Amino acid sequence: MSTTVNVAIAGATGMVGSAVLSILEERNFPLKNLYLLASHRSLGDIREFKGQSHWIEDIATFDFSKADICFFCLSNDLAAIYAPKATEKGAIVIDKSSYFRLHPDVPLIVPEVNLDALADYKKMNIIASPNCNTIPIVMALKPIYDAVGISRINVATYQSVSGTGKEAVEELILQTAKLLNGKAFKSKVYPQQIAFNVLPHIDDFLENGYTKEEMKVVFETQKIFKDTKIAINPTAVRVPVFYGHSAALHIETQQKMTVKKVVELLKKSEGLVVNLGKYPYATPVQEAQGKDGVYVGRIREDISSPNGLNLWVVADNIRKGAALNAIQIAEKIIERDF
DSSP: OOOOEEEEEETTTSHHHHHHHHHHHHTTOOEEEEEEEEOGGGTTOEEEETTEEEEEEETTTOOGGGOSEEEEOOOHHHHHHHHHHHHHTTOEEEEOSSTTTTOTTSOBOOHHHHGGGGGGGGGTTEEEOOOTTHHHHHHHHHHHHHHHOEEEEEEEEEEOGGGTOHHHHHHHHHHHHHHHTTOOOOOSSSSSOOTTOOBSOOSOBOTTSOBHHHHHHHHHHHHHHTOTTOEEEEEEEEOSOSSOEEEEEEEEESSOOOHHHHHHHHHHSTTEEEOOSSSOSOOIIIIITTOOOEEEEEEEEOTTOTTEEEEEEEEOTTIIIIIHHHHHHHHHHHHHHO
16 A cells, blocks of 8 residues: 555554554554544553654544544444544544444445445445454354355354453453452452353343343344344353453354365455364464454354354454454555545
């Protein structure tokens, strides 16, 4: 890319914002000027980028006309406030919160899956990046969906604590240390103990018995595939892992597909790594953490369903599940419109 653009990172001191900054440098993103934004509590903080120091600026007083592209790594509440302010000044917002994901005029993009939908971003100058679970799930399923169709998805996700933020990582460290030393502790971030435990409870419960996190997978997958007829049954579980989300996928296809054909399709697909051999699976810690790929393994036919397939999917939730996906969207915008 020969064009350079002015970039702002809103929420630059958080886990995802920090990852955006790091990956921009890794990918030699075509930056002209860089602005790092956070709340007034972070004023005076400094971040390094390509050997230069950048001061954290107050998002409340920042002039968004300085930025061509803004990466929003903020909460829903803050995205709702500041995204319109940014677009009013002519900036393009790539938002990692869930606030705009289901808005009919905001495209929900995974570049390897539905790049065609990016053409709609100029309606509001906002592009939404999906949930950190949805991204690897739709990447693993898109080749199968295109080949034979998918009628039903049953998925259980096993999500690391970094998906909740810095405080959750610290809570897991603290609880683990205290338990190993026989000391008492009180859970603050999670409703119950997370160390040496699993919690089938991510976000608030809804009237239908599912959580908001689980329903995100349903609605986002249907929007990305432009198919509201796909039946999706999710269970989201928080596990005592620092980085990397996993998903056990059990799907029913509209036409039968062999494991051999699935492997062939997935191997050809951008961004996917197929795990075969002695250990036909990836783990968050040993393979996915710090990597850009989406790992797919345990590919097998479902012995309970004639058109059933099972897959195990793992990805780094902070990288491809958040920061990298947003940056890839920005790269595609630059290729098209700058």
